[in-house]
Amino acid sequence: xxxxxxxxxxxxxxxxxxxxxxxxxxxxxxxxxxxxxxxxxxxxxxxxxxxxxxxxxxxxxxxxxxxxxxxxxxxxxxxxxxxxxxxxxxxxxxxxxxxxxxxxxxxxxxxxxx
Amino acid sequence: xxxxxxxxxxxxxxxxxxxxxxxxxxxxxxxxxxxxxxxxxxxxxxxxxxxxxxxxxxxxxxxxxxxxxxxxxxxxxxxxxxxxxxxxxxxxxxxxxxxxxxxxxxxxxxxxxx
Numbered sequence: 227x228x229x230x231x232x233x234x235x236x237x238x239x240x241x242x243x244x245x246x247x248x249x250x251x252x253x254x255x256x257x258x259x260x261x262x263x264x265x266x267x268x269x270x271x272x273x274x275x276x277x278x279x280x281x282x283x284x285x286x287x288x289x290x291x292x293x294x295x296x297x298x299x300x301x302x303x304x305x306x307x308x309x310x311x312x313x314x315x316x317x318x319x320x321x322x323x324x325x326x327x328x329x330x331x332x333x334x335x336x337x338x339x340x
Numbered sequence: 341x342x343x344x345x346x347x348x349x350x351x352x353x354x355x356x357x358x359x360x361x362x363x364x365x366x367x368x369x370x371x372x373x374x375x376x377x378x379x380x381x382x383x384x385x386x387x388x389x390x391x392x393x394x395x396x397x398x399x400x401x402x403x404x405x406x407x408x409x410x411x412x413x414x415x416x417x418x419x420x421x422x423x424x425x426x427x428x429x430x431x432x433x434x435x436x437x438x439x440x441x442x443x444x445x446x447x448x449x450x451x452x453x454x
Contacts (some may be wrong), residue, residue, distance in 0.1 A: 230383070259441065268344075268429050268444030269384070282441050316383055320440070327372045327433050327440055331383035 228253065230332035232317050238338045239307050247302045247335045251319030257281070258300040259329060260292055261316040269316055275300055304337075312339045343367045344432050346445035354453050359417040361448050363430035366411065370432040374442065375404060375415045378427045387428075388415070420452045 231250045239245055251258050257276040261269035271284040275294035294300045298319075304311055314336050318329035345364045353359045361375075371392040376384035390397040390404045390413070397404050403416045417424055427449050431442040 232383075257440070261442075261444075266446075268431075268446050269442070271441040271443070274441055284441065318442075328374065328386060328389055329442060330386055331376070333381075333383045336381075 230317055230319050230330055232315075232332040232335050234335060235333065236336045236338075238340065240340050241307055241309060243307050243339075244303065244305050245307060245337060247304075247315050247317075247337075248299065249302070249317030249319075249332060250299045251317075252321070252330055255319035255321045255330075256298055257320045258294055258298065259318045259320070260300070260302045261318065261331075262286075263314040263316060263334070264312075272302065307339045309339050312337060342446075343370075344430060344443050344445040346428075346430060346448050348448050349446070350449040350451070352451045352453065353420050355422055356419045359415075359420045359424065359450055359452070361415040361417075361428050361430070361450070363413050363415075363445050364411060365413075365432050367432070367434070367443075368411070370434040370443075372433045373404070373406060373413050374431045374433070375402070376429045376431060377424075378429060378447070384429060417450075420450075422452050422454050425450055425452045 233248045259274040260272040263269040273292040274282040278294045289305045292302045314334045316334045318331045320329045374389040375387045378384045388399050388402045406413045427447045429447045431444045
């Protein structure tokens with residue numbers, strides 16, 4: 227079975243630009259979460275979606291937004307990129323209802339902002 | 341405010357011996373705990389989890405222990421193998437704490453020497 231997939235794998239942008247990252251969950255999983263991991267730290271929660279509705283938002287500015295589609299795939303959008311947005315962006319999916327807690331991660335998208 | 345802490349940034353162990361990784365948390369509303377392993381350039385891989393109603397969970401070479409009164413959990417890997425060399429993250433979640441988002445520690449880098 228395919229795991230969580232993310233695209234693109236790597237991305238280079240300049241300050242002020244906009245970026246869209248994509249995620250496809252494990253088949254049958256209805257919940258998708260996004261995390262940001264900067265070097266030397268653990269992943270930080272950005273968003274969680276379940277059945278196309280936002281179920282949680284982390285401490286990130288409004289420049290960060292996301293959505294989930296009817297097929298449960300998801301997009302993370304970041305506007306007005308800053309140098310500090312350079313990080314590994316991870317998508318995770320979990321199955322069944324929103325109460326299932328084990329999350330399975332994709333390989334991530336590494337974003338570099340110059 | 342770091343709610344999940346891994347106080348040992350690194351650990352070196354001989355092949356065949358036991359690796360013990362520790363994790364402390366502060367939020368008493370956490371009720372589910374997970375360990376992930378991460379290789380460079382990959383997403384975190386789920387290893388093992390434990391619910392707060394248990395104090396031990398075992399899966400092959402991996403055992404997680406939970407001490408709720410001390411707000412402490414540990415991961416034991418026996419026997420350690422060179423392929424276990426990676427960064428290990430503990431994570432906590434709890435619907436009452438913060439929906440189903442995962443809160444991660446900073447990670448412990450494990451090196452298993454042949």
